[in-house]
Amino acid sequence: MSKFNGLLFLYSLSAVITSALTVTSTSFCEVPDHNLSRVYNLTKLSSNNKDIIIKHDYPKETIRMQLCSALIKKCNNQDGYAICLIKNNTEKGIGKFPPEVENKSGRILFNFIGDNCSLEIKYTVQIIIKCDYNAASNSYPELFPHADGQCNLFMVWKTALACGQRFQTNCTVVNDGYHYDLSSLTRSSENYVIRIRNDMKSPKIVLNVCQSIIRQYGALCPIKSGACLDDTEKLNRYSSLGEVQKPPFFKNGYLQIEYQDGALCKNKNIKTPHIKTTIIFICVLEATETIPEYVDGMDDCHYQLIWNTAAACSIESLREYSVKTAGICSVTNPITNFTYDLQSLMNRDFTVVNTSGIKYKFRVCGALTDNACRIETGICNSKYNTSLGQANTNLIWQQGGPYLNYTNGDLCENGMHHYTVIGFFCGPEGSSNQPLLMEEYPCQTVIHWNTDLACEKRIKCTTNNDDEINLNPLIQSTNNYIVRANGTEFHINICRPLVPTRGLTCAHGSAACKVSVTSENEYTNEISLGFPEDSPTLNKDLQIVLRYIGGSQCPENPVKSISSNFTFVCDNNNQGLPVYKTYVNCTYVFEWNTSIACGAVIGGWTPPCTIKDGFLSYEYDLSLLYERRQIHYVKGKQGKEYSINICGGEKYCNGSAVCHGGNGYGSLKSVIFDYSRDDIKLKYSNGSKCNNNSYTSEVRFICNDSIGIGAPKLLLESQCSAEFEWHTEVICAKHANSRDADREKVPSSGILLVSSSHGKHAGAIAGIVLTVIAVLAALIYFRKPEKRARFRSWINLLSFRRGAGRVQYCRVDTTEEARLLFDASDPTQCQTDSDDDLLHA
Missing domain, CATH: 2.70.130.10 (Mannose-6-phosphate receptor binding domain)
Structure with missing residues (x-):
């Protein structure tokens, strides 16, 4: 969770703290939960021997505090304080003892009020106590960044003392002599959240792995639930989708977890009395930091999810x-x-x-x-x-x-x-x-x-919004990105430390490094531009910003450390390279034009067989899939044989592109361009009748420019649905037809990118001839000054249109830290988290 993501909500709370539960000074650290008839005893978070010390580099300050008692050492020679701010050798009491304590909707909040910060405003310190099963009882709070002189300070304190009872199962299984362990997917301080549909108001599935759901703000699920449904439209918002009972197992060749005995099934046509959830895990060695996807089963009281992850692969x-x-x-x-x-x-x-x-x-x-x-x-x-x-x-x-x-x-x-x-x-x-x-x-x-x-220390490389943007494809594991500018080199990785490079001795763990290169190609004057501490966030323009902090000492301001900012701009259908822009206030600023920043975009279908992205104006002709074969056949594990004809399904199988035994698996429902994962999904629904439902299917096209047309393969099948994966070059950038000419540009990074060519020799010659003709025509056209001026005006107009046409994503944080201190009344409200917005919220 990015620290800055939480601030928008954190600052907002300062004006809306209501109905706090005030208790006596002798018992306020024993916080009751009346819904569970439980008391959280937090007294161990205070020390009888010494005060807790928190240091903050910017602004340069120190906080001395206790949670459950007054300070051991007086603040400014005065008693009665629990929190003391020390700055420039001056102490200020910013939190008097005792605090007000609130435990509401799964959120434990300590609210301290201090001395005057200004003539009309007093200091406030608000501390959220958050469950983390892996945090020891002597853990320390985390102070959120704040501006110098700000009157409202916020902390999150993770501790196992704030956790309820949890129910667990063994997370390992042996199958055919191979060992599997899903324990790396178990979360200790948060849950997985998956939306049923792609709209903001749809119900959400909250789950954990081999462990009951962590009961917290936004997840007040029944205590034994391994999965539950969060439906804000219902009076009883949370309902169990199954309890943690048995360990993972194999069935029909798939590694699975099943949560059973959930809430009562209200569908009278279903014999099973209780709702259950099945998670099917698919071994994908390259898949890291993934979450499950909802497949089907809401109407059948059997929720089914699929999870592509390396954790599903055998240890061997x-x-x-x-x-x-x-x-x-x-x-x-x-x-x-x-x-x-x-x-x-x-x-x-x-x-x-x-x-x-x-x-x-x-x-x-x-x-x-x-x-x-x-x-x-x-x-x-x-x-x-x-x-x-x-x-x-x-x-x-x-x-x-x-x-x-x-x-x-x-x-x-x-x-x-x-x-x-x-x-x-x-x-x-x-x-x-x-x-x-x-x-x-x-x-x-x-x-x-x-x-x-x-020891591993890694940040989540996605934005924490409902339409999260995934930057994982940009992570380098073998070589760093190298950007050359003004006689220096910037070595960069995304969300991870630099890949070890011979001769590059920048501070270990740095994610970006500035170096000079000698005539003997040796690196000198190495400067760390920061470490990957925070996940990407969204700025006020809804662009993705990744910040690295804590680099080398800033030469013009020795009390600060160097940092770097990377702004990712939704642009061409390629990964591109970062471009160095400027250096200001001890911060190196880069910009990166990449389609990865576009996230998932709804596309459209144009007969006879073209899909297009209405935002980037890219079109792909899928008829190329059928130049050699009209119908592709795929065999399932249960003996089924599916026929797939993306372009001609409406003519031969009840209007379906996917067919089995005369049963059509649905008509086209949606086209989704997911640029952060470099794939395109075609979702089909309302097919032939299947029990009390209808057949559905999904075909996921994945760019692979070295495989040719490729062929579909079955990824998952159930009684009434099937999911296919098709690696092909047809949806790669080189096959795209773009109607937006101003997007075709060369990365300005100082590095020449050479892509492999699959064209024939005759095509290469034709390209050279056309290029020569185009250059000659341009020289003739631009001989006159007025022609050059007109061309520049066109470029300016196109640039303006590109900025104005940016997709505006509506963002609502779903992770718990971003919603700890404020429950937005409008769940569809759009929000930003630029520095200026956060400071003035």
């Missing part, structure tokens, strides 16, 4: 996939795309000692150099000079942390060779950062090592 296949992409002493987590890089531990000797006092000396991803044991030994028994395994650089991924496996050591028992496993783990804060000998057997040694290098 994930490990095999990670080996293929591994580097020297580095490996990428195939579920999260996080790269573990242990190269900083190489070329050093480390020692562990067993219970007998015998020392084992080893190196990480390299051989020892003292030759006490045989050559290429990675770990050596120093007493007997026995090789316990030969070194290698093959860091292997596994859930929980990567490991090294040093094999082919000296002979041990039964003709076997000794081997050693060194596992790296993300230990708790403050834990020892040294290796520890865990186990030793006649032929095996096991070493565990808690190190920060094994």
Whole structure:
């Protein structure tokens, strides 16, 4: 959750705090929940020994506070305060003790009022206590950014003390000897939210994985629910869609979770008395940070969702996939795309000692150099000079942390060779950062090592609005983006730290770096432009802004750190490159024209077989899919054979593009261009009768410019629906016909992009001839000054039209932090979160 996303709601609350629940000073940290007959005891969040200290870099200030008691150390030599602001060596009491406490609609709010901030306004500090099962009882609050001198401050304090009872199941399953683990999808402080339809007022499905829903603001679901329906149109807004009862299982070849015994089914034609929910998980090795999609079943009391995710792949296949992409002493987590890089531990000797006092000396991803044991030994028994395994650089991924496996050591028992496993783990804060000998057997040694290098820290690379824009396709895993401007280079990644590059030693974890390049192609004067701490947000123009903060020291203002801003502008159907614009107030500003920023756009169908995006004016002729074959046949897992004819379905199968056994799977309902995922969906509904419903289908076209026409394949099938996926070059940019000529431009990044060509030699010659003719015509035309002036006026007009025609998305945040402090009365109200808007909200 972006800190700035929450501010719009946070500042708004300062004028509307009502009906607070005030309790006595001795019990206000024991907060009752009358709906659950439960009391949240938050007293452990205060300390009897010392005050909690929160430091804030901008503005430069320190806050000293307690939640459940008065300050231990007086504020400005006065008693009676719980929160004290220290700035320029001056203390101000900004929160008097005790606070007002409210627990309403699943939101626990502490409201402190302090001394005068101005002649008419007093300081206020509002603290939301939020459930996080993974947060310890001694966690600290997070202070939201605010302007210097602002009178209203806001915090979010995540703690397990604010959590209710949770119901869990084992999240692992073994099938045909392969192991599966969906626990990485379990959320500890928020739930997944999926809309039934693409409109703002449609009901939402709230769910978690292998765990009951976290009960909080916007999710007041029955306590055992693994999934529930949030329908604001009903008096009883929340209803259970099934309880957490049994672990994942395989059925019909699909990994599934089923939540059973939900609310009573009101459809008299359904024999099952209670609503249930089935989530089908599809293994997609490249899919990270995805959420499930609603498929069908609302009317049948059996909600069905599909989830494309790497977490659904077997541990064995994930490990095999990670080996293929591994580097020297580095490996990428195939579920999260996080790269573990242990190269900083190489070329050093480390020692562990067993219970007998015998020392084992080893190196990480390299051989020892003292030759006490045989050559290429990675770990050596120093007493007997026995090789316990030969070194290698093959860091292997596994859930929980990567490991090294040093094999082919000296002979041990039964003709076997000794081997050693060194596992790296993300230990708790403050834990020892040294290796520890865990186990030793006649032929095996096991070493565990808690190190920060094994800790993942990643931000969500999507905007937190209902029409969320997904920037994940821009994330680089092998090479950084390089932008050249004014004799310098900017090395950039999106939402992630820079990919390690030889010679580039910018601060570890930086997402953007400015360097100078010597005549010997060496990097010098490296400056960090910040770290990926916050998710993308929307500015007042509804453009996506990604901010990196906390970079190198700002030269003109040493008390500030350098940051960088990236504004993503919805534009051509290609990813483009960032363009450096300016440097102002210690911030490097970039702009990026890319279709990724367009998100999902509703398109249209033009007979006989053309789809078009009404915003970018792109058209694709799908008749190219049928140049060689009129009908494509796809076999299902239950013996069904589907026929697909996108262009001629209305003529042969009851008006349906998808057909099986004379049953049509629906007429075209919608065309959705999802630029952030580089695919186009054709949704079909109201097909032939199927039980009490009708057949539906979906065909998802995915751009793949190296596969040709491609062929459809079945992705999911149920009794009354089918979903297909079709990788093809037909919907790639090179096949698009654009009616908006001003969008065809070359990225101004200083880097030449070369795309592969599939045209024939004759086409290339024709292109050259046409280009020469066009250049000659332009030279003749622009000889006269008035012609050049007229051309410039056209360009200006086109530029103006491009800015004025930008899609205005209506945004309502669905994540909990963005709605913690204010419940908008109008759920369709459009909002912005630019800095100016936030400060004046």
